[in-house]
Amino acid sequence: QKEVEQDPGPLSVPEGAIVSLNCTYSNSAFQYFMWYRQYSRKGPELLMYTYSSGNKEDGRFTAQVDKSSKYISLFIRDSQPSDSATYLCAMSHNSGGSNYKLTFGKGTLLTVNP
Amino acid sequence: DTGVSQNPRHKITKRGQNVTFRCDPISEHNRLYWYRQTLGQGPEFLTYFQNEAQLEKSRLLSDRFSAERPKGSFSTLEIQRTEQGDSAMYLCASSPLQGGPQHFGDGTRLSIL
Numbered sequence: 001q002k003e004v005e006q007d008p009g010p011l012s013v014p015e016g017a018i019v020s021l022n023c024t025y026s027n028s029a030f031q032y033f034m035w036y037r038q039y040s041r042k043g044p045e046l047l048m049y050t051y052s053s054g055n056k057e058d059g060r061f062t063a064q065v066d067k068s069s070k071y072i073s074l075f076i077r078d079s080q081p082s083d084s085a086t087y088l089c090a091m092s093h094n095s096g097g098s099n100y101k102l103t104f105g106k107g108t109l110l111t112v113n114p
Numbered sequence: 115d116t117g118v119s120q121n122p123r124h125k126i127t128k129r130g131q132n133v134t135f136r137c138d139p140i141s142e143h144n145r146l147y148w149y150r151q152t153l154g155q156g157p158e159f160l161t162y163f164q165n166e167a168q169l170e171k172s173r174l175l176s177d178r179f180s181a182e183r184p185k186g187s188f189s190t191l192e193i194q195r196t197e198q199g200d201s202a203m204y205l206c207a208s209s210p211l212q213g214g215p216q217h218f219g220d221g222t223r224l225s226i227l
Contacts (some may be wrong), residue, residue, distance in 0.1 A: 007153065034215055041206055043118075043218035044157065071220065088156050100209065101147065102216060104156030 006105025023089035118219035139208030
């Protein structure tokens with residue numbers, strides 16, 4: 001079993017739809033949770049960064065973390081064609097005080113159709 | 115505020131050749147990371163620097179791979195005697211010493227002929 005599981009999709013939605021993206025994880029030591037957006041042939045771009053359980057909102061994006069269920073989500077409201085990209089969840093822990101390497105999911109390919 | 119810069123963007127080489135990639139992190143970011151990403155997969159951690167010290171290396175980093183960050187600023191990743199399986203996107207990221215999220219460059223795409 002991989003440490004981080006993410007459905008690779010592809011996911012196709014009409015413009016204006018609410019998109020829900022999810023990841024599950026097995027390592028209870030993970031404390032920091034991130035969502036990155038990656039366009040084709042580009043590097044990952046940070047969208048959301050959270051530390052604790054709960055919700056965090058930034059514009060059309062909402063990140064949710066449920067540590068008890070080891071489950072994180074990203075919601076995109078009023079989706080736009082420009083949101084079409086691969087969305088990567090990533091997480092890390094602070095074991096030993098210096099280890100911040102990220103463990104990523106496979107990424108979900110999202111297409112928003114005009 | 116410039117982001118993480120990686121060069122070259124694309125490298126095509128023959129099997130058996132050596133290649134070197136460069137990463138310039140966000141200024142004043144003490145931590146620098148290298149990852150490798152293959153098609154359809156998320157990035158996988160390779161190695162990590164805090165200033166000039168290389169603090170962790172993944173098992174993915176075979177003896178043919180070496181990374182340096184001589185003055186605690188830019189970093190280089192060298193692959194010796196390249197193999198077909200080395201074809202991937204090599205990503206660099208940086209973050210501040212006090213923690214916070216990692217910011218990525220646009221990567222160097224390596225193609226082995």
